[in-house]
Amino acid sequence: MTRRPLRLVAALLLAVVVAGCGAAKAGPQEWHGGRIFLATGNTTGVYYQLGGGYADVISRHLSGYEARAEPTGASVENINRLADGDMEIAFSLADTAADAVAGRGAFDGQAQPVRALARIYSNYTHVIVRAEGKIDTFADLRGKRISTGSPKSGTDIIAGRLLTAAGINPDRDIKRLSLSLPETVKRMRAGSLDAMFFSGGLPTPGIKDLLSSAPGRFRLLPIADLIEPLAARYGSVYTTASLPREVYGTPSATPTITVSNVILVPSDMPDQLAYDLTRLLFTYQGELIKVHPEAANFIRESAAGTDPIPLHPGANRYYRNG
Numbered sequence: 437m438t439r440r441p442l443r444l445v446a447a448l449l450l451a452v453v454v455a456g457c458g459a460a461k462a463g464p465q466e467w468h469g470g471r472i473f474l475a476t477g478n479t480t481g482v483y484y485q486l487g488g489g490y491a492d493v494i495s496r497h498l499s500g501y502e503a504r505a506e507p508t509g510a511s512v513e514n515i516n517r518l519a520d521g522d523m524e525i526a527f528s529l530a531d532t533a534a535d536a537v538a539g540r541g542a543f544d545g546q547a548q549p550v551r552a553l554a555r556i557y558s559n560y561t562h563v564i565v566r567a568e569g570k571i572d573t574f575a576d577l578r579g580k581r582i583s584t585g586s587p588k589s590g591t592d593i594i595a596g597r598l599l600t601a602a603g604i605n606p607d608r609d610i611k612r613l614s615l616s617l618p619e620t621v622k623r624m625r626a627g628s629l630d631a632m633f634f635s636g637g638l639p640t641p642g643i644k645d646l647l648s649s650a651p652g653r654f655r656l657l658p659i660a661d662l663i664e665p666l667a668a669r670y671g672s673v674y675t676t677a678s679l680p681r682e683v684y685g686t687p688s689a690t691p692t693i694t695v696s697n698v699i700l701v702p703s704d705m706p707d708q709l710a711y712d713l714t715r716l717l718f719t720y721q722g723e724l725i726k727v728h729p730e731a732a733n734f735i736r737e738s739a740a741g742t743d744p745i746p747l748h749p750g751a752n753r754y755y756r757n758g
Contacts, residue, residue, distance in 0.1 A: 475514035480642030489727030511590035529590030551748035595633035660691035710750025
């Protein structure tokens with residue numbers, strides 16, 4: 437089911453809001469009529485929280501524009517909707533975005549016209565299993581009921597790649613379910629799933645809720661030893677880190693796989709708008725930190741390092757000139 441009819445209604449409502457703010461807040465010179473939609477992710481994930489905060493910053497601090505965050509299935513869907521003109525800004529995992537600009541993976545043969553505003557925080561891959569499920573190693577996932585994340589999400593891609601790297605066919609060797617984070621958490625609690633994947637910032641609200649609501653019933657599986665087969669196939673886009681014990685109150689830190697997040701825009705976005713949107717990320721970073729602590733990990737000195745995803749010229753001007 438397409439969201440386009442709902443989006444058109446929302447665009448009309450935003451246009452009324454913009455018009456009601458006076459001549460200084462509207463005009464035909466504004467790109468896409470002065471409305472900006474942000475493609476985020478599941479409603480209990482970090483993308484959605486930060487996207488809402490970023491939309492608020494844009495609406496309050498960028499004259500002529502009103503912004504709104506939209507819940508989505510995350511990375512692949514976000515990029516497709518950005519390229520289709522259905523969204524103006526999108527959050528994505530860097531590996532999915534790299535596939536998009538190269539026309540491979542989920543975008544096989546169709547390179548997408550997207551550009552980056554910034555590399556932001558890193559996502560940690562959460563592999564969570566039921567404590568009584570006799571899953572002690574990654575290999576023990578074979579034959580189990582597993583949610584690999586929303587369809588067309590970066591989580592779904594990473595899950596498939598990790599399973600393949602471990603010699604487990606994700607479509608034949610497990611009972612694979614592609615579920616949103618809220619539905620996954622619901623089924624983990626109900627006992628109808630043995631394990632789940634989720635790639636997210638720290639803390640991910642849905643994960644925190646799952647682990648804190650039933651102490652000892654679930655645990656995080658260490659997976660950092662899969663970095664070598666991943667790197668051999670996909671290069672340096674994946675790294676390792678320890679998920680600190682204090683984030684979810686686990687008995688110890690959990691070695692895992694990480695990947696950076698990027699903020700994307702269409703390649704035809706005006707340079708000045710891309711410049712301003714990038715500037716807002718850092719000028720009002722304090723406001724975003726209040727929305728979610730991962731915003732503290734937006735580092736201007738490294739934000740331009742989006743390779744192999746091209747940086748938008750407007751964003752590049754910001755990093756060069758401030």
